[in-house]
Amino acid sequence: MGCGRNCGLLTGVSIGAVLAVFGGALIPVGDYLVKRTIRKEDVIENGTIAYENWVVPGSPVYRQFWFYDVQNPQEVMNGSRPILKQIGPYTYRMRYLPKENITQHPDYTVSYMLPNVARFEPDMSVGSENDTFTCINLAVVAAPAMYQNSFVQILLNTWIKSSKSLMLQTRSVKEILWGYEDPFLKKVLFPVDRTIGVFYPYNGTSDGLYRVFNGKDDISKTAIIQSYKNKSTLSMWAGQCDMVNGTDGASFPPFVKKDRILRFFSSDICRSIYGIFDSEQIVKEIPLYRFSVPRAAFASPLETPENKCFCTETVLSKNCTASGALDISACKEGKPVYITLPHFLYASEDVSENIEGLSANKDEHETFLDVEPTTGFTLRFAKKLQINLLVKPAPKIDALSKLTKSYIFPVLWLNETAIIDDEKAAMFRSKVISPIKLLHLLQVVLIIVGSMMCLVLGVSYFICRSNKLSNKRDYM
Structure with a gap:
């Protein structure tokens, strides 16, 4: 025993x-x-989990807009510093349609178009699309930047005066966002588009053509953009800044590590940008890694030398010493459009000192992506941008002749957000x-x-x- x-x-x-x-x-x-x-399910090919989530957005995408209402319009037109008050949000549902013209190619890439569509959501807004506010006159302020010849500016001044246009105007939410027929542009005798708006044209158009790697031959390249509009560069910037890098931000190659830099391309700002690991998050019982766009991405070359190729010769900063402002006029048909973070977050004093009424807050105004590390899927994100115009004195244009200096004038800021919906989250939890x-x-x-x-x-x-x-x- x-x-x-x-x-x-x-x-x-x-x-x-x-x-x-x-x-x-x-x-x-x-x-x-x-x-x-x-490696099998992350391939962008019909029949995989990745493809199912890739064709149609796995989350409703919303854009919230806050507009800057000028509180002292008469003083501003006489050269004083603007005092601004933000009004919003006005919310639209975006990107809820499937990708279009999806084509698989023999070199393990897939091409597609992103349909642009915006539907107003009154229940998520502070008012209606017909709410009005006092803002910069887009056409008048852009005119001297687009037509620098002195004789042409004299003609422009005649048309601006005859249309009774000024440096500032009162417009509705819908007009500023999606376009309106401008009275000054209607007077111009040479061929120009009479309609102008921050996002005009938008509804009924498409973004692309995108061509990305599907990951079938190399999973580490999944969703990385091979070309945008049939080019791998933008023909806008110098050197590495001109490259279309990373993905479109909706997903990344799988097995994401905290020390990885996630690069993604944004056609809104005509450049590639990147995020670095910030923190661990949990969304609907799914553990995620948060990657935030750092201050260095917008810093001046004095602080971040690799940003030198984003410099442009402007009256705002001849030596590219300003931080936090990106001149994207080259991809906006010469219009003096500048991109910053909301409320000039991370911008240097020479950018922010010319405006009153703004208050930058990192938690409220930074851009981030929450990525599921095993699959590389972005399950929540918040992309935040501010649209500004460069205003500068123009002696031959009466409406701008009283300005004493050049400065960036905010028009609006936006927060584009998405979070995985309950149905997709349940599927993700069960299958992954x-x-x-x-x-x-x-x-x-x-x-x-x-x-x-x-x-x-x-x-x-x-x-x-x-x-x-x-x-x-x-x-x-």
């Missing part, structure tokens, strides 16, 4: 050791199985998160149970053996 009991204990120890070893072996095996599954959790739990349970069996039964074996030897000595 003693031998049988000891043999049973030794057998239990052996089984425990096997379980512990098996649990440990499941770690690399499990990682291999997870990676194998992700739960299997991974179950595998990890099985690994831990086997290791713990096996180790405990080894420990308890091993100790029991040695106690029994010690007692047996002790009894044997006593008997002798």
Whole structure:
């Protein structure tokens, strides 16, 4: 009986050791199985989880707009510093249609167009699209930048005066965003588009053509843009700044690490940008990594030398010493459009000192993406931008002749947001998160149970053996 009991204990120890070893072996095996599954399901090809989420946005995308209402219009037109008050949000639902013209190519790329559509959401807004406010006159302020010849500016001044246009105007939300027929431009005798707006034209148009790697031959290239409008560069900037880098931001190659720099292209700002790891987040029971666009992405070359290729020769900053403002006039048909973060977040004093009424806040005004690290899918994001125009004195144009200096004038700022909806989140948890959790739990349970069996039964074996030897000595 003693031998049988000891043999049973030794057998239990052996089984425990096997379980512990098996649990440990499941770690690399499990990682291999997870990676194998992700390599299959992350490919942008019909029939995969990635494709299902890629064709139609997995989350409703909204754009909230805040407009800057000028509180001292008469003083501003006489050269004083503007005092602004933000009004908003006015919310639109964007990008809720499937991608268009999807074409798989033999070089493991897929091309597509993004349809542009905006639907006003009154329940998520402070008012209606017909609300009006006092803002910069887009056509008048842009005119001297687009037509610098002195004789042409004299003609422009005649048409501006005859249309009774001024530096500032009163317009509705709908007009400023999506376009209105401008009275000054209607007077211009040479061919110009009479309609102007911050996002004109938008509804009924498309963004693209995008062509991205589908990841079938190399999963580390999944969703990375090969070309935009059939080009890998923008023909706007110098050197590396001109490259179309990264993805469109909706997803990234899988197996994202915290030390990775996530690069993505934004046609809104005509450049590629990047995010760095900020924090861990949990959204609808799904663990995510937050990547935020850092201050360095908008810094001057004095602080971040690699930003030198974003410099342009402007009257605002001849030596490119200003931080936080990007001149994108080259991709806006010469209109003096500047992009900043809302309320001039991260902008240097020479940019922000010319405006009153703004108050930058990092938590409220920074851009971030929350990415599920195993798959690389972006499940929540907030893209925040401010649209500004450069105003400068123009002696030959009466409406701008009283200005004493050039400065960036804010028009509006936007917050484009999305978060995975409940249905997609449930699907994601069941097909991605739960299997991974179950595998990890099985690994831990086997290791713990096996180790405990080894420990308890091993100790029991040695106690029994010690007692047996002790009894044997006593008997002798």
